[in-house]
Amino acid sequence: MAGTDRETGVYEVDGSAEGPTAVLIGGMHGNEINGYRVAAAATDWGIDAGRLVVVPLANIVAIERNAREGPGGDLNRQFPGGRDLETDLARAIWGVVEDADPDVVIDLHRSRGLFETHPRWVGQAIFPTRAGGAVEDAEHVIDAMNDRYVPSTMRFHRFAMGNVQDDDRDSGLLVQKVHLELGVAGFLAELTEFLLDLETQLRWTTAITELLLERHGIRRIA
Ligand SMILES: [Zn+2]
Numbered sequence: 001m002a003g004t005d006r007e008t009g010v011y012e013v014d015g016s017a018e019g020p021t022a023v024l025i026g027g028m029h030g031n032e033i034n035g036y037r038v039a040a041a042a043t044d045w046g047i048d049a050g051r052l053v054v055v056p057l058a059n060i061v062a063i064e065r066n067a068r069e070g071p072g073g074d075l076n077r078q079f080p081g082g083r084d085l086e087t088d089l090a091r092a093i094w095g096v097v098e099d100a101d102p103d104v105v106i107d108l109h110r111s112r113g114l115f116e117t118h119p120r121w122v123g124q125a126i127f128p129t130r131a132g133g134a135v136e137d138a139e140h141v142i143d144a145m146n147d148r149y150v151p152s153t154m155r156f157h158r159f160a161m162g163n164v165q166d167d168d169r170d171s172g173l174l175v176q177k178v179h180l181e182l183g184v185a186g187f188l189a190e191l192t193e194f195l196l197d198l199e200t201q202l203r204w205t206t207a208i209t210e211l212l213l214e215r216h217g218i219r220r221i222a
Helices: 033-042 060-065 088-100 131-148 174-182 198-215
Strands: 011-014 017-025 049-055 104-111 125-128 185-192
Touching: 017 033, 017 088, 033 049, 033 104, 033 198, 049 088, 088 174, 104 174, 104 198, 125 131, 131 174, 131 185, 131 198, 174 185, 185 198
Parallel strands: 017 049, 017 104, 104 185
Antiparallel strands: 011 049, 125 185
């Protein structure tokens, strides 16, 4: 969207060896700091293999306002499956995803509450696509996060499996469209801000991103 107020960067990180392609997206919701800060940091990562295509600040107008939505509304409801997209920004982002021809797509988000404790919020969860072995990947990463990161005293912060994204054409979630139209692994990752300081949110969001990439053969080396 060069030349508009929604212009935002697309970055590519290449590993030295051949390998899969991952797309990493942050800032679909402009007040979800963990997502866009970790995606922005990833543009400087070294990886051992493959290719990482990063859109760290997807909804830059919303980020500048520190608001969930930009002028076009909730960006992560603008990716219906099997249909043309109605907003320029959603079209531009989907264009990046399609052009990358990804093996895996990761979309980073932040929740406010805890799973089962706060019914309005999804809590800490990973929502995988049905495609590409993503459900098994999500199970593995959820277990790893709960074993290695979430203190045993914080049982309500344990990560959970979100709804599997398969044949719902109308949710408008990016990962849903990834499933329906690309048929590859996709993940929407939600970290909570509830009782977690930003530093912890960033550390856990980084860990989830690294673990999901590792499952797809891309290892962070620096
Ligand atoms: Zn979000």
